[in-house]
Amino acid sequence: MAINYPNGKKFSPANSKPKKQVKKDFSFSNRGKTLEDELNESNAYYLERGFAVIHKKPIPLQIVKVDYPSRSSAVIREAYFRTPSTTDYNGVWNGIYIDFEAKETRNKTSFPLKNIHEHQVRHMAQVIRQQGKAFLIIRFSSLDRYFVVPFSLLEDSWNRMIGGGRKSIELAEIEQAGIEVIPGMYPRIDYLPAFEQLYRNEESEER
Numbered sequence: 143m144a145i146n147y148p149n150g151k152k153f154s155p156a157n158s159k160p161k162k163q164v165k166k167d168f169s170f171s172n173r174g175k176t177l178e179d180e181l182n183e184s185n186a187y188y189l190e191r192g193f194a195v196i197h198k199k200p201i202p203l204q205i206v207k208v209d210y211p212s213r214s215s216a217v218i219r220e221a222y223f224r225t226p227s228t229t230d231y232n233g234v235w236n237g238i239y240i241d242f243e244a245k246e247t248r249n250k251t252s253f254p255l256k257n258i259h260e261h262q263v264r265h266m267a268q269v270i271r272q273q274g275k276a277f278l279i280i281r282f283s284s285l286d287r288y289f290v291v292p293f294s295l296l297e298d299s300w301n302r303m304i305g306g307g308r309k310s311i312e313l314a315e316i317e318q319a320g321i322e323v324i325p326g327m328y329p330r331i332d333y334l335p336a337f338e339q340l341y342r343n344e345e346s347e348e349r
């Protein structure tokens with residue numbers, strides 16, 4: 143399937159060669175899964191137990207070419223990203239609207255801000271202005287460490303970069319401002335308690 147960006151350019155995967163099959167590790171570390179896989183499983187766990195309703199946002203595509211090799215199947219051959227995507231996940235927890243972006247990095251000492259887009263920062267700022275809660279979930283894959291990071295740290299770091307400063311968020315800054323999530327069994331990434339702690343901390347600071 144050919145997918146095109148809004149400027150008309152075609153999306154080309156960085157590596158078009160067939161991917162080698164990776165044997166998944168079904169041990170405690172569960173290394174075969176991506177952050178998205180882990181969060182989707184966590185969200186399903188929260189939904190089943192009535193803790194929260196959180197879903198991954200669909201990618202806004204405009205389909206322009208479809209082949210019908212048979213009556214029972216259709217194959218999308220060409221599509222465009224209709225609009226730039228905002229963030230990865232949104233939903234409701236305890237009557238509060240939450241909206242967050244999930245990112246992975248192999249960097250061991252910092253999170254590069256090039257992994258975030260300006261329109262995503264702007265979107266999260268708009269959520270905050272409407273009394274919603276916006277944040278990041280960052281996985282340092284080489285370290286197998288996960289953090290729930292407040293939007294305030296992202297915003298301050300983004301403004302620092304715009305002003306000519308560092309183009310990343312140091313791991314030490316994330317450790318100080320964010321809440322680390324220790325991987326478990328099921329769900330592996332139980333991020334809601336960390337978010338709740340972050341939320342309670344912010345509420346205390348505002349009083």
